[in-house]
Amino acid sequence: MKSLKNHISVIIPLFVLLFSIQFTFSIKNIVEGYELKLIEEYSIVIVSQKPLEESVIKNKVAGVRSLTPISSKNILDRLKKDLSSQNLALLKVSLPNFYSVKLDRLPSEEELERITKNFKSINSITKVETFVKTHTKVYKMFHFIQVLSYMFAGLILIISVLLIFKQMKIWLLEHQERMSIMTLFGAPFWMKSIFLYKLGLIDSFISSLLVSLLFWYVPKRDDFVNFLHSLGVEVYSFEIFKDTLTLLGISVVFSLFIVTLVISKLNNR
Amino acid sequence: MEHVINANKITIGYGKDEPVITEVDMAIKPHEFVFITGKSGSGKSTILKSLYGELSPFSGSLNVCGVDIKNISTSNLNLLRRYLGIVFQDYRLINEWSVEKNVMLPLMIGGFSKGVSLKQAHKLLKHVNLLHKADKYPMELSGGEQQRVAMARALAHNPVMILADEPTGNLDEYSSELIWDLLKNARDHLGTTVVVVTHHIPPTLGIDYKHYFLESGVLYEVS
Numbered sequence: 001m002k003s004l005k006n007h008i009s010v011i012i013p014l015f016v017l018l019f020s021i022q023f024t025f026s027i028k029n030i031v032e033g034y035e036l037k038l039i040e041e042y043s044i045v046i047v048s049q050k051p052l053e054e055s056v057i058k059n060k061v062a063g064v065r066s067l068t069p070i071s072s073k074n075i076l077d078r079l080k081k082d083l084s085s086q087n088l089a090l091l092k093v094s095l096p097n098f099y100s101v102k103l104d105r106l107p108s109e110e111e112l113e114r115i116t117k118n119f120k121s122i123n124s125i126t127k128v129e130t131f132v133k134t135h136t137k138v139y140k141m142f143h144f145i146q147v148l149s150y151m152f153a154g155l156i157l158i159i160s161v162l163l164i165f166k167q168m169k170i171w172l173l174e175h176q177e178r179m180s181i182m183t184l185f186g187a188p189f190w191m192k193s194i195f196l197y198k199l200g201l202i203d204s205f206i207s208s209l210l211v212s213l214l215f216w217y218v219p220k221r222d223d224f225v226n227f228l229h230s231l232g233v234e235v236y237s238f239e240i241f242k243d244t245l246t247l248l249g250i251s252v253v254f255s256l257f258i259v260t261l262v263i264s265k266l267n268n269r
Numbered sequence: 270m271e272h273v274i275n276a277n278k279i280t281i282g283y284g285k286d287e288p289v290i291t292e293v294d295m296a297i298k299p300h301e302f303v304f305i306t307g308k309s310g311s312g313k314s315t316i317l318k319s320l321y322g323e324l325s326p327f328s329g330s331l332n333v334c335g336v337d338i339k340n341i342s343t344s345n346l347n348l349l350r351r352y353l354g355i356v357f358q359d360y361r362l363i364n365e366w367s368v369e370k371n372v373m374l375p376l377m378i379g380g381f382s383k384g385v386s387l388k389q390a391h392k393l394l395k396h397v398n399l400l401h402k403a404d405k406y407p408m409e410l411s412g413g414e415q416q417r418v419a420m421a422r423a424l425a426h427n428p429v430m431i432l433a434d435e436p437t438g439n440l441d442e443y444s445s446e447l448i449w450d451l452l453k454n455a456r457d458h459l460g461t462t463v464v465v466v467t468h469h470i471p472p473t474l475g476i477d478y479k480h481y482f483l484e485s486g487v488l489y490e491v492s
Contacts, residue, residue: 181361184321186350187378
């Protein structure tokens with residue numbers, strides 16, 4: 001019973017720590033996915049008197065992913081009823097070139113201003129439409145979600161580190177007597193500390209397994225998937241081997257660091 | 270080695286300004302049975318602590334089993350302690366460990382295998398009539414039983430010297446006799462040196478012993 005209590009008291013803070021780390025990773029992935037979706041839906045329209053080369057534009061304006069010509073056929077089709085074919089032909093010749101510009105990532109307001117300025121510095125471009133109002137609204141919402149999620153993950157991380165340090169103090173009290181008795185009988189350093197290292201390693205393994213199972217199972221639940229889809233967010237897939245190994249590595253390093261800290265404190269007493 | 274303990278004008282205490290024992294001389298030969306008596310608070314336990322290196326003398330020289338305690342390194346102190354059997358007044362058993370594991374402690378530290386250690390622990394527990402409680406935990410035992418476990422632990426690895434602080438302080442007459450018999454046996458059959466700190470020497474001991482009496486921080490040899 002006591003042994004189980006010993007394990008649980010280590011597993012819980014380690015679990016919370018790993019959960020917060022994996023949660024941060026997942027949020028980062030979800031936010032990046034959401035950003036990609038937003039950027040796919042967002043484009044700038046530019047009007048140019050001369051045809052534009054994508055490579056030239058990419059060199060002059062940083063952050064441009066693609067430059068796609070917008071066909072003037074649709075505009076001309078709509079005017080077919082009202083204009084004669086002769087006038088239509090004249091209009092076709094005099095119409096400027098329209099382009100849709102996709103960006104690498106969702107720019108901030110300042111970045112958008114810079115991009116607009118760069119476009120306008122090209123002589124042939126007469127008009128740049130960034131749909132700034134829509135963009136700003138979306139960008140602010142996106143930024144708000146991002147900040148909120150990182151704050152939440154950061155808060156959990158702080159709580160878990162505090163829990164681990166609290167546990168460390170309990171360890172100090174719990175093992176001080178045992179280690180001092182062993183010292184009086186001439187036990188070498190490794191023998192005195194092996195118990196804590198074992199505890200740290202076993203509990204690291206258990207806690208990383210538990211967190212992995214949780215993050216592997218939850219994205220497989222239909223209600224969770226439907227909820228994320230309703231928000232227009234793609235589900236982050238947990239890579240069971242890679243991500244479990246990462247979590248195990250983090251938890252082993254962290255618990256061994258804490259155990260070493262506890263043991264060196266006990267040795268100095 | 271002529272003397273297993275050789276103290277020359279040692280002063281010991283818990284702070285430089287608070288010496289408990291002042292300029293004490295003590296010479297104990299191998300296989301001797303030694304009593305250190307004195308009133309409560311006279312510093313008997315302090316002397317014992319210096320013998321197993323928990324306290325280092327402020328001044329003078331102290332040699333235990335040929336090792337200078339004042340200038341001993343941590344690793345050498347660990348080695349020295351593996352040759353000693355210590356019985357503490359407050360038992361100092363590891364509460365999270367079973368009785369048999371507590372007795373196995375000095376054997377495991379000495380590098381014996383688990384099987385050998387367990388066998389020896391059971392043998393000692395049988396000697397102190399506690400074999401039936403081998404798998405119990407110290408908190409489940411009475412004070413007297415814990416004292417007997419502490420004695421079994423001190424004897425488990427056949428130490429060169431036993432340092433016992435009030436080993437029968439909490440025991441009834443029967444258990445006390447058992448402990449004295451074990452200590453006499455260790456001295457007579459294994460050649461162990463025995464140093465016992467106690468309030469009084471049992472009158473029916475029936476062996477030759479050396480007696481030191483401690484008063485006001487000064488140690489007198491009683492002839």
